[in-house]
Amino acid sequence: xxxxxxxLASQRNVESNSTKACTTATPRAASPRARRKVANDVNxxxxxxxxxxxxxxxxxxxxxxxxxxxxxxxxxxxxLDQPNDVAVSANGxxxxxxxxxxxxxxxxxxxxxxxxxxxxxxxxxxxSDAAGRVVVGRVxxxxxxxxxxxxxxxxxxxxxxxxxxxxxxxxxxxxVSVGFARTASGRRALRWGASIIAExxxxxxxxxxxxxxxxxxxxxxxGGSAQGIWMKTGADxxxxxxxxxxxxxxxxxxxxxxxSAVVDVSGDGTVLVGTGTNPTTSTTQSWVARV
Numbered sequence: 001x002x003x004x005x006x007x008l009a010s011q012r013n014v015e016s017n018s019t020k021a022c023t024t025a026t027p028r029a030a031s032p033r034a035r036r037k038v039a040n041d042v043n044x045x046x047x048x049x050x051x052x053x054x055x056x057x058x059x060x061x062x063x064x065x066x067x068x069x070x071x072x073x074x075x076x077x078x079x080l081d082q083p084n085d086v087a088v089s090a091n092g093x094x095x096x097x098x099x100x101x102x103x104x105x106x107x108x109x110x111x112x113x114x115x116x117x118x119x120x121x122x123x124x125x126x127x128s129d130a131a132g133r134v135v136v137g138r139v140x141x142x143x144x145x146x147x148x149x150x151x152x153x154x155x156x157x158x159x160x161x162x163x164x165x166x167x168x169x170x171x172x173x174x175x176v177s178v179g180f181a182r183t184a185s186g187r188r189a190l191r192w193g194a195s196i197i198a199e200x201x202x203x204x205x206x207x208x209x210x211x212x213x214x215x216x217x218x219x220x221x222x223g224g225s226a227q228g229i230w231m232k233t234g235a236d237x238x239x240x241x242x243x244x245x246x247x248x249x250x251x252x253x254x255x256x257x258x259x260s261a262v263v264d265v266s267g268d269g270t271v272l273v274g275t276g277t278n279p280t281t282s283t284t285q286s287w288v289a290r291v
Contacts, residue, residue: 039065040086044130044267048092052085062086062097062106074106087128087135090172090216090267094132098123103135103149116147116155123147130172130216136179138166146179148196159197165190169213169221172267176218180210189223203238206230213264220269222262229262231291233269241272244291255279257287 039051049065053073062074062085074095086097095106101122103115116123116139126137133151136158138144146158146167158167158177167179177192178201186208190198201221203209209230211223222231222241229241241259242252255276262274272289 041088043088043092044090048088050086050088050095050097062095062099064088064092064095066092074112085124085126087126089128089132090130091132094128096126096128096132096135098126103137105132105135107132115149127167127169129170129174134170134174136167136170136177138179144182146190146198148177148192150174156196158192165198166210167192168211169264171214171218172216173218176214178211178214178221178223180223186226189221191221201232203230203232206238212262215265215269216267217269220265222265222272224261229259229272229274231265231269231272241289241291245289248291255287257285259287259289
């Protein structure tokens with residue numbers, strides 16, 4: 001079944017993936033049959049989708065989808081088992097992901113290139129810049145550490161090393177990366193510039209903070225906290241998403257999906273996507289907020 005999306009007339013700034021009164025996409029007949037598909041990332045204009053799917057008995061395989069070509073298995077049948085193990089560049093030409101714990105980069109011209117193949121290291125949770133020349137994520141050798149890989153410098157561990165850390169997003173030009181550190185007192189949101197040394201994001205009174213994505217120009221950062229989902233623009237104070245929606249006239253007490261996590265933000269910083277709970281069915285669903 002295709003993913004459905006609808007806009008509720010009474011909640012014009014919030015959309016959900018409810019199937020009522022919505023149009024669904026029709027799968028292409030020529031596409032390989034897959035028992036399980038998980039879409040992980042989409043390129044800038046929405047024409048290329050990447051993710052993982054079970055096409056064979058060998059296991060999960062990374063795929064690339066376009067309207068013209070349908071689902072194309074990339075030949076990585078292995079242990080892809082995370083919901084965000086595959087990322088795509090803005091133009092859709094470069095795919096990054098994890099295969100058997102190793103980081104790979106794929107293009108139609110070069111095929112697969114293993115970028116990080118150190119035994120004992122397991123790469124997870126990757127995000128790419130617009131050109132596909134930089135990827136960030138986390139690598140694990142018993143503890144989790146943020147990393148950055150570039151076509152010029154290769155694999156670099158990002159500081160801090162005093163605690164576990166994750167890099168979760170990168171701007172289009174790779175000048176800004178975001179993520180968080182894990183400490184005994186909770187998480188704290190981080191930002192990296194050109195340096196490998198992180199700076200704490202100033203998020204006021206918010207606690208247990210984590211930065212989950214960044215806009216294309218690096219000016220808008222979104223994430224979560226004990227107080228809820230937040231967004232921060234430039235040097236401005238962070239604002240809770242529910243407060244922003246309420247100012248836009250949305251009845252936040254009667255949303256079709258109550259947001260609990262933010263997954264990504266659009267290139268211009270005006271559209272957020274994430275997951276939450278349907279208060280009627282108590283099921284997890286996706287949401288889109290236009291701010």
